[in-house]
Amino acid sequence: MAGTTLQDVIVPELFNPYVINRTMELSALYQSGIIANNTEFDALASQASPMVNMPFFEDLTGESEPIIEGADLADNKITSNKDVAVILRRAKMWSATDLAAALAGTDPMMAIGTxxxxxxxRDMQKELIAxxxxxxxxxxxxxxxxxxAETRLASNILDISGLSGAKANWSGSAFIDAEQKLGDAKAQLTGVCMHSATEAYLKKQNLIETVQPSSDVAFGVYQGKRVIVDDGCPVDGDVYTTYLFGNGAVALGNGHPVGDxxxxxxxxxxxxxxxDYLINRRTTILHPRGIAWQNAEVAKTEGPSRTExxxxxxxxxxxxxxQIRIVAFKHKLG
Structure with a gap:
């Protein structure tokens, strides 16, 4: 007769909501304001379709007209467009040998859930980098x-890597130029995601401030932006790509499809x-606001892989x- 098993400690109805909430609590992307979750996106992520359309009205353009007695004002229209998000379906299975230590905890379900x-x-961070x-x-x-060849979001890229000498390296002024890609929306920038080599380069110059919240782990801040470190950030030879994010740049939806x-x-x-085996499945939307999914090259009808x-x-x-609150900053390190 087996002793305590996963079936004895895992209550699926309680476990899954705990994992979702705890994931967001742990995520630096979420805590920095880069990723924003709301009930609207939770509902969208729960749909059966692999993609969801999100219509929106374009901003009003042009200039005001002078008022002239007896003259008609020009008839201006408001135009619409649509953003499109893709639903991501991911799963992972663990065996009890991977979770054995957690079974010894005073509250094993919470320990395993953490x-x-x-x-x-960590997986959400890898997904966003992809x-x-x-x-x-x-x-x-x-x-x-x-x-x-076409770089569709070239307007939001600052590439200094091709400049001569030290001008190709990260500098405070170049970072400000990267922020300026958002124009007067740059004040919304809250986070910067960089390779660990870039973080080390800045730390050596004492340019990253360490913040220690009373109820959280310490994190780094550069020019007022929370630093997220991920070695998934692109490196091409000696050229590094760092990402700057505005508040709410990425929408998060935690879905609960029928039958899932x-x-x-x-x-x-x-x-x-x-x-014992534990299987956990996630159905989510992780969508950069204002960049529509095209579904141009996707092999499976269920949804895209991370490569896709x-x-x-x-x-x-x-x-x-x-309005697309993300900037790519390509640079070298001195």
Missing amino acids: LVARFWE ILKGVFGTVPAGGSGTPP VPTETDRAKRKGSGI VANPKNWKPVYEPK
């Missing part, structure tokens, strides 16, 4: 007579003393550049 939440927190590679990537040129089973446990009784979200052909901006 471990699982930390996995999804999305950014696609958003800022270049669609290659085709053969003769086809469109030339987000948490399951299983047990292989015939394997020695038995092996990194494909530039699958993304196209639909907002005005400064």
